[in-house]
Amino acid sequence: MLKIGSYEFRSRLLLGTGKFPNFEIQKEAVDVSETQILTFAVRRMNIFEPSQPNFLEMLDVKNFTLLPNTAGASTAEEAVRIARLAKASGLCDMIKVEVIGCPKTLLPDPVETLKASEILLNEGFTVLPYTSDDVLLAKRLQDLGVHAIMPGASPIGSGQGIINPLNLSFIIEQSTVPVIVDAGIGSPSDAAIAMEMGADGVLLNTAVSGAKDPVKMARAMKLAIEAGRMGYEAGRIPKKRYATASSPQEGMSTV
Secondary structure (H helix, E strand, C coil): CEEECCEEECCCEEEECCCCCCHHHHHHHHHHHCCCEEEEEHHHCCCCCCCCCCHHHHCCHHHCEEEEECCCECCHHHHHHHHHHHHHCCCCCEEEECEECCCCCCCECHHHHHHHHHHHHHCCCEEEEEECCCHHHHHHHHHHCCCCEEEECCCCCCCCCCCCHHHHHHHHHHCCCCEEEECCCCCHHHHHHHHHCCCCEEEECHHHHCCCCHHHHHHHHHHHHHHHHHHHHHCCCCCCCCCCCCCCCCCCCCC
C-alpha cells in the first residue's frame, strides 16, 4: 500500500489530467491505468464554473482521490493562494506544491517551494512538494514535515527518464516519507527503473497523454510500475564482475 499522510492507496501510479486528445480518451486511459490519484492544475480547471467543460464531471469522483497542484505559481505566495482556492472547493486537503523558478527549464524554485510548504503544513494541508533531485532540499522538506517528496526524474514533459539515478537513490535511501518520482518519465521502462530503485510511486502525464495510443500506454505504465515494485520487493541479484554458471558444476558426468 502507498501511504501518504492519512491516505492509503493500492495503486502506486499517480496520473495527470492535462493534454489528452479529448475527454473520452482521457477517461478510458484513466480507467485502464487503475490509478486512484488524479492530479490537476487548479488554474486550468473550471472548478467554480459549472457551465464550463470539466473532465471531473465524466468520472465517478468518489473512486478517486483528487490531488490539486499549484502549477502556474512562481512564488510561494501564489502557490499558497492556489492551494487555499483548491481547499475551498472541497475536493481534497492534499496539495502538490509546484513553484516553477525557471520558465525555460520549468525547474522548481527550491526557496519558494520550502516557504510554501511550511505555510501550507501550518494550515493543515497534506503537502506533497515537487522538487528537483536535490538531496539536501529533499531532506529539508522532510524535516519540515511534508507528507511525500516528489523529485523530478528530468525536466517536465521532456521524456528523458531518470538522468541522475545517484541523487535519486540518495533521496530514496534517506527518506522517511514516500518518494514519488515526478516529471520526465517517458516510457514504461523509466517507470519500472524508478520503482526498482525503491520509489514508492510515479506521477506522470505527458508520457501517457502524448503517446500515439494513450490508452495502451496507460496500461503499459500500470504494468511497469507493478513489475518494478515487485522487483524491488523481491530483491535483485548483486552485479558481479565475472560470469557465474547457472547450473552447479559439481557432480556433472564426463561426456
